[in-house]
Amino acid sequence: MTGRDGASCAVTQDAPTAASSSHPDRSAHPAHPAPVLEVRGATLAFHGRTLWSGLDLDVRPGEFLTVLGANGSGKSTLLKALLGVQRLGSGTIRIQGESVARGRRRVGYVPQQRLIPTGTPMRGRDLVALGVDGHRPGVRLRGRRALRARVDAALAAVDGTELARRPIGQLSGGEQQRMRVAQALVSDPALLLCDEPLGSLDLHHQQEVVSLVDQRRRSHGTPVVFVTHDVNPVLPATDRVLYLAAGSHRLGRPEEVLRSDVLSELYGTRVDVAEVAGRIVVLGAPAHLDPHHWEEGA
Ligand SMILES: Nc1ncnc2c1ncn2[C@@H]1O[C@H](COP(=O)(O)OP(=O)(O)OP(=O)(O)O)[C@@H](O)[C@H]1O
Numbered sequence: 001m002t003g004r005d006g007a008s009c010a011v012t013q014d015a016p017t018a019a020s021s022s023h024p025d026r027s028a029h030p031a032h033p034a035p036v037l038e039v040r041g042a043t044l045a046f047h048g049r050t051l052w053s054g055l056d057l058d059v060r061p062g063e064f065l066t067v068l069g070a071n072g073s074g075k076s077t078l079l080k081a082l083l084g085v086q087r088l089g090s091g092t093i094r095i096q097g098e099s100v101a102r103g104r105r106r107v108g109y110v111p112q113q114r115l116i117p118t119g120t121p122m123r124g125r126d127l128v129a130l131g132v133d134g135h136r137p138g139v140r141l142r143g144r145r146a147l148r149a150r151v152d153a154a155l156a157a158v159d160g161t162e163l164a165r166r167p168i169g170q171l172s173g174g175e176q177q178r179m180r181v182a183q184a185l186v187s188d189p190a191l192l193l194c195d196e197p198l199g200s201l202d203l204h205h206q207q208e209v210v211s212l213v214d215q216r217r218r219s220h221g222t223p224v225v226f227v228t229h230d231v232n233p234v235l236p237a238t239d240r241v242l243y244l245a246a247g248s249h250r251l252g253r254p255e256e257v258l259r260s261d262v263l264s265e266l267y268g269t270r271v272d273v274a275e276v277a278g279r280i281v282v283l284g285a286p287a288h289l290d291p292h293h294w295e296e297g298a
């Protein structure tokens with residue numbers, strides 16, 4: 001698939017009608033740069049319930065991978081595994097060639113939204129600055145001016161300069177979310193993990209966040225793993241989709257995965273994918289597997 005700036009992005013090489021489920025991501029090509037993220041045979045289960053298994057994934061520089069799935073399908077847990085804070089049942093994860101077990105610093109992370117308590121004694125700006133030096137005391141002293149400039153730029157990018165002067169706990173959910181996106185970007189990440197960053201955002205700010213993340217991967221080649229319940233706002237940016245359901249998954253280009261036959265096979269029951277008023281809508285999945293997702297479209 002042609003992705004950013006006409007560059008060729010990683011694709012699965014399975015038959016065009018079937019998105020990959022258990023085969024390795026064989027997108028290697030001499031012309032392709034090395035993957036930033038490599039997942040091999042990743043499996044995770046809690047209390048006997050498998051979230052995903054046999055997950056093989058290469059994410060290359062500049063790629064935008066959208067992760068979809070029902071509530072509880074394991075999207076956030078996957079991001080935590082990529083961050084190295086959730087151990088796999090089996091399999092390996094490497095970022096820039098290094099095992100995540102060793103801990104990576106240059107991973108930008110927008111966590112799934114939790115409201116920050118009203119009385120939190122921190123301004124939006126302080127939260128963003130933690131993205132630069134929160135884990136490296138000393139940087140603050142050595143490069144105070146440079147730090148300020150980076151924080152200013154990240155805040156400006158999310159239209160958050162004024163908001164950042166206010167106590168973070170007093171900001172609305174959507175405003176807090178914009179501070180979190182700025183925090184993830186300010187660290188100059190080699191890989192960007194976003195867990196439903198569009199939650200609580202109005203349409204305007206949704207578009208702004210998507211375009212910000214899209215710009216980042218185009219200008220810096222930072223690959224993006226983006227969890228969302230609604231694929232529509234990110235569809236134009238999406239190179240591939242990873243769809244988690246029923247302990248299994250499908251991986252491929254949006255048109256390979258968001259298909260009635262592919263999702264019906266994944267869920268083990270009839271599922272229809274339709275385009276309604278320019279939006280992709282997925283209908284018919286079992287409510288107990290996906291109670292939320294279907295109401296909002298794929
Ligand atoms: N540390 C843990 N111990 C036991 N179960 C866990 C643990 N972490 C997550 N789970 C369970 O794993 C499942 C997947 O959780 P996860 O947060 O990854 O879902 P999700 O796909 O992000 O859902 P949502 O769309 O609601 O955010 C849930 O049923 C959750 O309760």
Ligand SMILES: [Mg+2]
Binds near residue numbers: 075076077112195
């Ligand atoms: Mg989640």
